[in-house]
Amino acid sequence: MIICPGCGADMKFDPEKQKLVCQYCDKELDPKDYRAPKAAEASEQQGYYTATIYTCPQCGAEILSTEETVATFCSYCGTSVILEGRASEQERPNMVIPFRIGKKDAEASYRRLVKQALFAPNDLKADSVIEKFRGIYMPYWVYSLETDEEFKVRGVTEVRNGDYIEKSTYEIKSPVKASFEGISFDASSGFADNLSDAIAPFRPKDHAVDFDPAYLSGYYADAGDLSPDVYRDDAKEVAVDNIAAQIQNQFNYSKYSVNRSDLKKAIHYNDSSKSALFPVWFMSVRNKKGDRISYAVVNGETGKAAAEIPIDFKKYLLGALLIAVPVFVLLNLFLTATPFKMLLASTVLALLSYVIADRQLNKVYAREMFLDDKGKKAAGKVPVDKKWQEAAAQARIPEKSNKTLIMVLKRMTQVGLWIVMLAVFLMLAGVVASVLDIDVSDSLAVSTIGAYILTTVIVTRKVGNWFNKKAGIQKKEPAVKAKSSYKSKYLFKQLAAVGIAALMLVMRPTDDYYYYIAAGVAFLLIVWSFYDIIRQQNLLTTRKLPHLNARGGDENA
């Protein structure tokens, strides 16, 4: 707590003035000129400062404050409770970017974001929720990287020569001396990767100053629990991309794929990764049921906002109906429903829904297992649910393999399979046509091609997996592919819709009503599948409440 030299009241750091301002007499003071009381000075010289740690009894999250205020709610789990505080000595970070965006501006930035989200629940727009934005200094690691080695990248030139375009690929070798200072990643496992990624970057080179506890006055800070090792590789990736681009640009080559793992070896760390506190406005909202939470954050330096915004199902349905009305009118004007067209439409839409749902289920799977969050993984956090714990244990990290012969064999076998299966299906179609005495018409051709593609994809994938096993290769990204047993609970609807349509096209009853009823059932299945998709989407934009047991074991012991 900083006391006003004029009147003895509280002083807080003001983002607009970049000064400490007295809450009572408006006296201003530059944080650099502020002198801590004698007692604190001793510990300061040893690299520590005094702060109160508030621990949430619900989720175990810890936030720091230099003031003797009372924290009445937890930002990480949204619990309204008076947090227990205890005094502690905290390690001084190397630098801090003081808040430059005030609370009102942060709220405005967030309001603009939710305004665009048409289907956001009203809760997210309520003043009582928005005023819960809390200024938290988040711990970051600021990496500094350098290299002085020969880099090999590929570049492409395109030259026109008469009626021909000559495309030449070059391997460029270039000695590079480069340094990167200020690529930063957050050091708190409570601050989700996707959110910190969304409000990046912070610009320490422009706004960072030497740390002084005075900047914390009026704000909170997260203690941080991650070592600089966690995001080292990510920092390297950023540098590698930049070096490759610079080499390619320099010689007017257009971009070409770059072998990152090779290049990464050529980049070294200065051991002096610096610890920093960067300003983040942080807010959390629980869903109606109260079992999940979504976060909104605003970059306290630049004002960039990011939020996880669930979809209100009623609003979504209303929106869909509003769009459906003009679409219905247009359809009646320009499209005459025929049984074949309707079945075709249901098949196409079912496949579209399948693709959307499949992509989403993979994401949900990764999210619930914390596979998309390096910070949580590194902090030893594990999913709360048993089923996710088991799945996480099974997910393995991919390994590279150089068994090229097996890979070539695999490709050849897969191509061979496509051809053999094509022949088999053409024959089958012929047999079916002659047995059922139907002419080989469009619908039979369409269903044959569909069945061919479907089975061939499945068979070649199985064969590919077998070869991978032989070669000792894991799937490229085993972690983010959800298990099919998990997905099938959701994806059967789309598959059933396609199946119904295919069945009708093969059976070809005379009465149109069968086709229309089949198409209608398929359409209803697709509508149902979209209900699932929205529910999955809401899993992606909310999180399980952070849980005491989910915290890594002994980091604060």
Added chain:
Amino acid sequence: MRKHRIFILILLAMLLFSVSALADTEAYTNGETGYTALIEDDADLLSDEEEREVLETMIGMTEYGDCGLKTISENPKSSAKAYAEDFFYQNFQNHTGVAFLIDMENRELYLAVSDGAVHNAITDAKALTVVDNVYTMASRGDYAGTAEKVFSQCTSLMRGERIAQPMKFICNALLALIIGLVICFEVANKAATPGETTDTELITAAAVTFAAGAAAANLVNKRRTYSPISSGSSGSGGSHHSSGGGGFHSSGGGGGFHSSGGGGFHGGGGGHKF
């Protein structure tokens, strides 16, 4: 030769048969408009009584154009459509009106519609609907009812009235709802997920020094792609078939087409198996 004699006998019998079939006709001419209604029941699907009843319903249509009903048990033409269009062209000189064919060989119904005002009222889509609404009657064997309903629907359409299409509305409504769901999901998805910061953005926040020494570039691979300059600025390489050339075939859009049978039928229509 005996074989020849048998052949000639068969031919004669067929001729007689077809003459008797040809005789199975009913006709009516509208005194005011001069348009005619014609029934040729070659497949003998209708009794005389039924033919008269069907002709009654066709009279309404003669206010707007010629109106023909043809039933056949054998179709020498490539399709029901081709036959129906030829039938219309050969029997009606006004080139305005409709012809409905019941093709028992292909078990197909086809409603041919001439170009112009009639086609404006009975579009290809409507013609399809008209036939869709009756094919169940045809498969039950109620050919008179089928024909009557076709012509009464045509007359309604010419009068600007609507014809029923309940299943289509239901399907279109569901289809529209799904399209709405898809569009709304895309909108919601864009707004709901936090964006990602690119590596290029991240690097702008860092202090970078970069110095590259003399570089050596080795050619790894060279590919020539044919891309004539005249083909424009696309330069995408790949398969360049000079697609710009070739004559202009007026594809004619939805409406007027030329019947391949040389009959010169303009218009459209719709059909259905039964």
